[in-house]
Amino acid sequence: MKNSIESMDRLVNSFTKLPAVGQKTAERYAYAVINMNENDVKEFANNLLQAKQNIKFCKICGNWSEDDVCSICASRSSETICVVKEPKDVVVMERVRNYNGTYHVLHGVLNPLQGKGPDDIRIKELLERVNNGNVKEIIMATNSDVEGEATSMYIARLLKPLGIKVTRLAQGISMGSDIEYADEVTLSRALQDRREI
């Protein structure tokens, strides 16, 4: 547009690089930024730079960390390792508060259609941890979709010959949800994994 404002356009353009943010949403965000007070904007810009600068990956588990080894790896035993797809899954798992093992972040799952094979995610690093340490159990906590399941099966088959116990998060009806709205696959899994009460 002829009469658009250059600094505005550039800011909108930056916002559209965020996931699921289109032109309209980006414009709304930019509009909000212009209406913020100057200190908030400075802080925002600074937080962007700081986060990008300070956050690296823990060299053991691959989770985000400000140090070489993250606080979880530094303070807990790796007898049990919970394998997740992304760093944000660690945050979710930590909310549960009754897991005391460490994590292993794969940074992706196997996805042949997108060309993601075993070498593209952190499977090699997991095997190294298993070979070097006294790991007793691996809990697979990848998502319950096709790729997550496939990744979980793949890793389980690699680890079983090493004498490691490999488990998977239970699948079934969500707590508090109506059976009426559960899909067939979930119901069938819930029936299969039913337990005595």
Add this chain to the structure above:
Amino acid sequence: MKNSIESMDRLVNSFTKLPAVGQKTAERYAYAVINMNENDVKEFANNLLQAKQNIKFCKICGNWSEDDVCSICASRSSETICVVKEPKDVVVMERVRNYNGTYHVLHGVLNPLQGKGPDDIRIKELLERVNNGNVKEIIMATNSDVEGEATSMYIARLLKPLGIKVTRLAQGISMGSDIEYADEVTLSRALQDRREI
């Protein structure tokens, strides 16, 4: 959370200040920022600062501008002024491409419930423009909601005694939409404003 990462939390917190962004979305954005390359993040931070620093309001119409007077006010005649609620509405109107007048941005609408009265939006400035210039027509292009309609009526009543023609954007069925899905108020307005073909 005990093991959360400080720079991450601060970035997430900054993102939650954007409109309609909650904790989950903010985390997703922050995650995307960490995965961006460093130059993109630097550019993002810079664009934030630049936009906030460079963009002020046009002293005539109140629209965003990098100069004291925006490019529209500087280049067009103010015989016709289109009154809108926010700067982004100017962008929308400009997309139409067959409007050649100037704008007046109110920066809000009358909303007694939120304590917004005539002195809180740029009505005084509009009256000044009308008194000082050779304005012939004011087109009210506030939103079609209760507040927008009320603001439009209020301004129309102030301007009519000055001999100014005040018009309102036509209301009716959206182009390409089914009559079946039009609400009663819109249909009633469309019927009332029907025109010969």
